Amino acid sequence: MTAAPQPETLAAFEAAKGFMPTGEGLALYAAAAEAGRLGLPLLEVGTYCGRSTLLLADAARAADVTALTVDHHRGSEEQQPGWDYHDPETVDPELGLMDTLPAFRRTLHRAGLEDHVVALVGRSPQVARVWRTPLGLVFVDGGHTDEHATADYEGWAPHVADGGLLVIHDVFPDPADEFTGQAPYRIYLRALASGAFTEVSATDSLRVLRRTGAGS
Numbered sequence: 187m188t189a190a191p192q193p194e195t196l197a198a199f200e201a202a203k204g205f206m207p208t209g210e211g212l213a214l215y216a217a218a219a220e221a222g223r224l225g226l227p228l229l230e231v232g233t234y235c236g237r238s239t240l241l242l243a244d245a246a247r248a249a250d251v252t253a254l255t256v257d258h259h260r261g262s263e264e265q266q267p268g269w270d271y272h273d274p275e276t277v278d279p280e281l282g283l284m285d286t287l288p289a290f291r292r293t294l295h296r297a298g299l300e301d302h303v304v305a306l307v308g309r310s311p312q313v314a315r316v317w318r319t320p321l322g323l324v325f326v327d328g329g330h331t332d333e334h335a336t337a338d339y340e341g342w343a344p345h346v347a348d349g350g351l352l353v354i355h356d357v358f359p360d361p362a363d364e365f366t367g368q369a370p371y372r373i374y375l376r377a378l379a380s381g382a383f384t385e386v387s388a389t390d391s392l393r394v395l396r397r398t399g400a401g402s
Contacts, residue, residue, distance in 0.1 A: 188212075188216050189215065189216050189219035189245075189248075190212065190215065191212075191240075191244040191245070192244055195240055195243075195299070196208075196211075196212075198293070198297035199237055199240045199241060202235055202236060202240065202293045203235035203237060203275075203289060204234055204235055205234075205237075206237055206238050206327075206355065207390065209389060209390060210389050210390050210391065211237075213387065214242075214325065214353060214355075214392060215244065217386075217394045218245035218253075218325075219248065219249070220351065221245075221322035221323035221350055221351045222245050222246060222249025222251050222323075223322075224322040224347060225249070225322070226319075226321055226350065227252045227253070228251060228252075228253045228254070228322055228323040229253075229255070229323065229325070229342065230242055230253070230256065230327065231324070231327060231328045232256075232257060232326070232338075233255040233290055233305065234286055235289040235290050236289070236291075236294055238327065239253065239290070239293070239303060242303075242323075242325065243294070243297075243299040243302040244302075246302050246303075247299065252304055253303045253304070254303070255303060255304075255305055255306065256313050257306075257307065257310075257328075258308060259284070259286045259290070275289075287305075287307065290305065291305075310328055310334075310337060310341055310342070311338075314338075314341025314342055314345075317342075317345060319345070320345060321342075321345045321346055322347060322350045323346075323351045324342045324345065324350075324351075324353070325354075326338045326353065326354045326370070326373070329369075330356060330369050332372065335372070338373075339376065339377070339402070340402070343382075346383075346402075347397065348397055349396065350396070351395065352383055352396075353392065353393070353395075354374050354392070354395070355391060357388075357391050357392070358371055370391075374393050374395075380399075382398070382400060382402050383396065383399075
């Protein structure tokens with residue numbers, strides 16, 4: 187039987203700001219629940235307002251491990267003013283810059299999951315450079331340019347433990363999705379070509395890979 191989040195967590199997920207569809211969210215939760223059995227932390231790159239973080243937190247609570255989420259909270263490229271994914275409610279009125287941290291904290295609080303998440307506020311490559319702990323799961327859902335997706339992969343994939351899972355969101359093979367999904371698609375192909383990861387499942391644009399070899 188596939189693991190599923192608590193009903194109240196799923197309801198909070200569906201009510202939170204964010205872009206992940208429910209079907210992909212359930213696949214992410216199932217991966218997190220499986221990875222939690224390794225007894226290692228579960229880490230997400232790209233928090234936004236905490237929609238997917240809720241699922242990692244629920245899985246971490248069930249496994250008695252910690253969920254971590256990394257984001258500078260200033261928004262990725264496609265979330266800036268003038269782009270389709272921009273939400274004016276996430277702009278700090280004093281600074282005129284995006285700041286999704288308050289919305290993220292409200293999302294966690296409303297779901298009662300604050301105690302199961304550590305928020306790492308900073309740029310992914312900077313945090314990755316000082317990270318030393320093996321991870322049961324790394325979920326890459328940050329910036330969608332080649333620069334940012336590659337940095338997230340190179341920074342975090344090496345920390346996936348043996349048997350752990352690498353999950354990549356917004357994997358779109360169609361070249362028409364150049365901005366939204368081609369960079370994640372390219373790091374997905376790189377992971378497979380490395381010989382370090384084997385694909386476990388695909389749910390729409392979500393890919394789950396298991397570490398089955400050395401390297402990245």
